Amino acid sequence: MNLRAVVAEDLYLLREGLVHLLQAHGFEVVAAVESGPELLRALTGERPDVAVVDVRLPPTFTDEGLQAALAARRAVPGLPVLVLSQHVEQLYARELLADGSGGIGYLLKDRVFNADQFVDAVRRVAAGGTAMDPEVIAKLLASTARHEPLAALTPREREVLELMAEGRSNAAISQRLFLSESAVGKHTAGIFIKLGLAPSDDDNRRVLAVLTYLNAARS
Amino acid sequence: MKVMRRYAEAPIRAAFLGLLAVADVFLAAGVLVTALFAFALGMIFLFPSAVRAVRRRTGLARRLNGRWLGEEIAPSYLPPPPPVRPQPDGWYRHDRQLYRTPRWPDWHNRWQWMFGDPATWRDTVWLLLNPLAGGLLLLLPLAVAVFGLSLPWAWHPLGGVPVGLALVAAAAAALPWLLRLYGWWNELFLGPTAKSLLASRIHELNQERVETVDSQAAELRRIERDLHDGAQARLVAIGMTLGAAETLVQSDPAAARALLAKAREASSTALTELRGLVRGIHPPVLAERGLGDAVRALALDSPLKAEVTVELPVRPEPPVESAAYFAVSELLANAARHGGADRVWIDVGSRGGAVRITVTDDGSGGADPARGSGLRGIERRLSAFDGVLALSSPPGGPTTAVIELPHARGVREQRNTEKMPWWKWLIVGTGWGLAWLPLFPQGLVTLVMKLVDPEERSWLLPLYLPDPWSWMMIVFDIALGTAMYAAAVLLPIQHSRRRWMAEAAPHRLCSDR
Numbered sequence: 259m260n261l262r263a264v265v266a267e268d269l270y271l272l273r274e275g276l277v278h279l280l281q282a283h284g285f286e287v288v289a290a291v292e293s294g295p296e297l298l299r300a301l302t303g304e305r306p307d308v309a310v311v312d313v314r315l316p317p318t319f320t321d322e323g324l325q326a327a328l329a330a331r332r333a334v335p336g337l338p339v340l341v342l343s344q345h346v347e348q349l350y351a352r353e354l355l356a357d358g359s360g361g362i363g364y365l366l367k368d369r370v371f372n373a374d375q376f377v378d379a380v381r382r383v384a385a386g387g388t389a390m391d392p393e394v395i396a397k398l399l400a401s402t403a404r405h406e407p408l409a410a411l412t413p414r415e416r417e418v419l420e421l422m423a424e425g426r427s428n429a430a431i432s433q434r435l436f437l438s439e440s441a442v443g444k445h446t447a448g449i450f451i452k453l454g455l456a457p458s459d460d461d462n463r464r465v466l467a468v469l470t471y472l473n474a475a476r477s
Numbered sequence: 478m479k480v481m482r483r484y485a486e487a488p489i490r491a492a493f494l495g496l497l498a499v500a501d502v503f504l505a506a507g508v509l510v511t512a513l514f515a516f517a518l519g520m521i522f523l524f525p526s527a528v529r530a531v532r533r534r535t536g537l538a539r540r541l542n543g544r545w546l547g548e549e550i551a552p553s554y555l556p557p558p559p560p561v562r563p564q565p566d567g568w569y570r571h572d573r574q575l576y577r578t579p580r581w582p583d584w585h586n587r588w589q590w591m592f593g594d595p596a597t598w599r600d601t602v603w604l605l606l607n608p609l610a611g612g613l614l615l616l617l618p619l620a621v622a623v624f625g626l627s628l629p630w631a632w633h634p635l636g637g638v639p640v641g642l643a644l645v646a647a648a649a650a651a652l653p654w655l656l657r658l659y660g661w662w663n664e665l666f667l668g669p670t671a672k673s674l675l676a677s678r679i680h681e682l683n684q685e686r687v688e689t690v691d692s693q694a695a696e697l698r699r700i701e702r703d704l705h706d707g708a709q710a711r712l713v714a715i716g717m718t719l720g721a722a723e724t725l726v727q728s729d730p731a732a733a734r735a736l737l738a739k740a741r742e743a744s745s746t747a748l749t750e751l752r753g754l755v756r757g758i759h760p761p762v763l764a765e766r767g768l769g770d771a772v773r774a775l776a777l778d779s780p781l782k783a784e785v786t787v788e789l790p791v792r793p794e795p796p797v798e799s800a801a802y803f804a805v806s807e808l809l810a811n812a813a814r815h816g817g818a819d820r821v822w823i824d825v826g827s828r829g830g831a832v833r834i835t836v837t838d839d840g841s842g843g844a845d846p847a848r849g850s851g852l853r854g855i856e857r858r859l860s861a862f863d864g865v866l867a868l869s870s871p872p873g874g875p876t877t878a879v880i881e882l883p884h885a886r887g888v889r890e891q892r893n894t895e896k897m898p899w900w901k902w903l904i905v906g907t908g909w910g911l912a913w914l915p916l917f918p919q920g921l922v923t924l925v926m927k928l929v930d931p932e933e934r935s936w937l938l939p940l941y942l943p944d945p946w947s948w949m950m951i952v953f954d955i956a957l958g959t960a961m962y963a964a965a966v967l968l969p970i971q972h973s974r975r976r977w978m979a980e981a982a983p984h985r986l987c988s989d990r
Contacts, residue, residue: 314765321765345752345761348777349770368745401780 260286261384264309266297266323267342268316276310276370283377294322301330301337308384312367313343313350324350335359338383342367346394348401355388355469363389363425379425388425388465395423398472407453415452418445423472425465487652488622490545491615494659498611504534505605521588528591535600535667538607542667546660553596553669556680558586596673603666613956614659615652621953622648624946632943658964661971689861692854703754711747715740759799768798768832772805772825779809781818781838787825793832793884800862801825801832801882804855808836808878811851816840816876827884831864834880842874855880897972908965916958924951 263285267273270292277287285308289300293316301309309330315322327339340363341354354362363383369391370376379389399420402408411419414435421431428446432439446464450457455467511527514520536552543549561569561582568575571582591597625644628637669677722736755761763771769787776783793801805823812818818840825834846852846868856866864882923937927947934940939950 314761343761344748345756347762347774349762349766349774352777366748368748371741371745397778401778 260284261307261381262286262288262304263380264288264297264300264304264306264311265290266292266300266309266315266326267312268292268314272312272367272370279370279373279377280310280380283373285380293317294326297323298326298329301326301339302333305334305337308338308340308380310340310342310380313341321350324353328353331357331359336361336386338386339363340365340380340383340389342370346391346397348394348397351390351394351398352473355466355473358466358470360388360463360466361386364394365389365391366393382425388469390424390469392420392424395420398423398469402472410452411449415445415449418442419449419468422446422449422465423468483653484649487656488619488649491652491656492619494541494545494656495611495615495619498607499616501534501604501611502608504530505608508601508604525584525587525591528597531597531600531604534604538603538663539667542660542663546656546663548660548664550664550668553599553667553673555590555594555596555673555676558590561586595670599666599670603663606666610659610662614655614662614960617953617956618648618652618655620949624949658960661967665967665971685860688857692857700754700758703750707750707754708747711743711750715743715747718743760802763798763802764795767792768801769825771798771802772823772834775802775806775809776821776823779813779821781809781813781821783809783821783823785823785825789825789827789832791827791884793882797832797862797864797882797884800858800864801834801880804859804866804880805834805836807851807855808880811844812836812838812840812876816842816844816874818874818876828881830884832880832882832884834882835877836880837875837877840874840876841872842870842876843872844868844870844876897969901968901972905965905968908961912958912961912965914958915954916962920951920955920958923954927951 261284263280265273265276265280265287267276267290273290273292277290280287288304288306291297291300295317297309297311297315300306309327311323311327313321313323315326324341327341331337331339335357336359338361339354341350342365343350344367346364346366351364354364361383363379365376365379369379382389399408399416417435418431421434426434428439428442431437432442435442437445447457453468453471455471508527508531511523515522515524515527532554539550539552561571561579563569563579564575568577569579569582570576571585576582622645625641625648628641628644631637632640718736718740722733722740725733725736760771760774762774766774767789769789772787773785776785792798809821809823812821816838818838821836821838823834823836825832827833844852846856846866852866852868859866859880859882862882864880867879867881868876869878870876918936919938923939926933926937927940939947939954941947942950
């Protein structure tokens with residue numbers, strides 16, 4: 259069965275592009291909207307399997323899309339939403355992750371350029387996983403650089419942590435870093451011990467644990 | 478206790494200030510003689526030194542006013558002329574004359590500055606009248622008290638004691654108020670006029686405008702350069718790459734594909750650069766969420782552990798928000814870069830009509846706006862909005878920076894607009910209602926009666942006194958009546974003037990108000 263998607267984007271060209279991209283990869287786009295109120299109606303009415311949402315939407319052109327997504331997730335807990343933006347903020351990432359239920363993506367708009375990776379991220383979010391933009395993770399790690407246990411990680415473990423925080427599975431990480439999957443498993447186990455987190459085999463829960471940890475280390 | 482002290486100190490202060498005022502007779506005489514020489518005999522070179530002498534004296538009076546009589550009076554002189562600069566050919570010009578050295582043009586400028594400043598003339602009037610005011614307001618009550626003390630011997634041993642004590646008590650009770658009145662008198666002539674405040678405000682605004690325009694032009698130039706060398710150049714490259722791919726797509730699809738991938742990469746880089754540029758112009762999170770969340774986002778991105786509290790009931794105007802945001806950003810960067818701080822506390826609040834942001838870090842301190850160009854930049858940015866930066870950074874820390882920015886441009890905090898306090902109204906009412914009593918029947922009429930027919934006393938009280946004292950009493954009654962009328966007239970004028978000036982005055986950060 260095809261995954262049902264909602265697209266919210268105010269620029270016509272980009273909206274059509276997203277719709278075509280998703281349709282070409284086997285998604286069924288049930289609604290393509292261009293404003294915040296429409297989005298909220300589509301999300302709560304259609305209950306899609308995944309929504310791709312631009313942060314800045316009419317009528318206010320502020321963070322209308324983000325607010326609509328958050329409101330929809332309050333009404334429908336765990337509703338998978340992938341938020342796209344011209345800029346990424348740790349602040350928004352935190353707000354999206356705050357309810358701890360997964361099914362959240364937050365990517366720069368440029369990531370759409372790489373269709374395969376983008377669609378992979380959409381699928382991950384639809385499956386209840388997480389897709390965090392590398393830039394968010396980089397900022398998060400940069401601002402926690404002085405934090406004790408994080409400073410104790412080896413460079414390789416850091417790389418693994420970064421990819422893990424973006425929401426990738428062990429298999430994907432091993433592909434990315436040209437490591438065997440068991441080596442990645444060893445690294446992740448090491449990271450979890452060093453950070454004092456309970457190990458978990460479930461990819462999604464693992465990611466959330468890491469992100470929560472990183473966010474907590476900040477304040 | 479405090480009140481007791483006030484009454485105890487009043488006679489000493491009154492004696493000192495009164496004697497100083499009487500001594501002004503000599504200075505005034507000197508100034509008059511100098512003026513005579515300067516203007517009647519053409520010895521114009523004496524004028525600046527006379528003005529300087531007067532200004533030294535009024536400067537002392539202003540300081541003493543702050544120390545003893547209430548508020549320190551701000552000087553009201555026009556800003557001094559800048560030093561003369563040589564022309565490209567090395568000569569100094571004044572009007573249509575050229576000079577080899579800057580001495581004469583400088584002298585001429587200074588002379589014009591002193592001569593044309595109304596404050597110079599107000600100073601002079603004050604100096605000429607001060608012996609009279611000081612004598613009447615400060616020395617006369619002291620004389621009355623001394624007279625009261627001498628009554629038991631001079632007049633009647635038994636009746637003299639109660640009357641004398643009553644006189645001393647009255648003088649002691651009146652002195653603090655008379656000192657205050659004397660302070661107002663000083664303020665009337667030595668204080669800044671609304672005109673001079675406006676002049677200095679215009680001077681300040683002019684300077685700020687020049688700085689703002691300069692920094693704005695520099696900023697635009699930077700943006701232009703970044704666009705020109707960055708995104709624009711990359712778009713050109715993308716276009717060329719796409720063109721090349723277009724021609725290759727039939728003959729060599731593999732090479733075309735490689736070119737397309739390159740174009741995509743270039744567009745990604747261009748976007749990253751544009752993102753950085755946009756962040757420098759107006760951060761998106763500021764546009765989307767306002768100052769509070771933008772500062773929170775800044776704190777999250779900072780390597781320091783930051784605690785942010787925000788309490789902003791009203792969202793400030795966008796330009797104000799932007800100025801505040803960049804100021805906080807710079808302060809955070811400074812704390813991380815130079816201060817060696819680990820933690821930082823940011824408090825965003827609202828006070829009166831202004832946004833007030835406090836940034837405190839636990840670093841090593843020693844920040845100095847005079848040395849750091851960053852801090853200077855913040856001040857410049859803020860000054861365009863009448864905002865101020867107050868920095869406290871002792872060596873060893875902690876560093877605390879306070880930014881205060883009016884919510885909206887052009888609207889400044891309204892201060893001193895409240896009504897006149899009741900006791901001032903009381904003085905005004907008493908003045909208008911009762912001043913005639915000492916002035917006319919007990920003062921002027923008694924004076925005439927004393928001259929015409931000293932035997933007819935009727936209800937003219939001073940005539941019952943022995944001779945030298947009856948004269949003094951008459952003078953005192955006249956002075957009292959005049960002073961009451963003066964207070965009744967001047968108090969409302971002074972109050973509205975003060976309000977006026979508060980509105981015209983530049984907004985300043987008062988940390989202890």
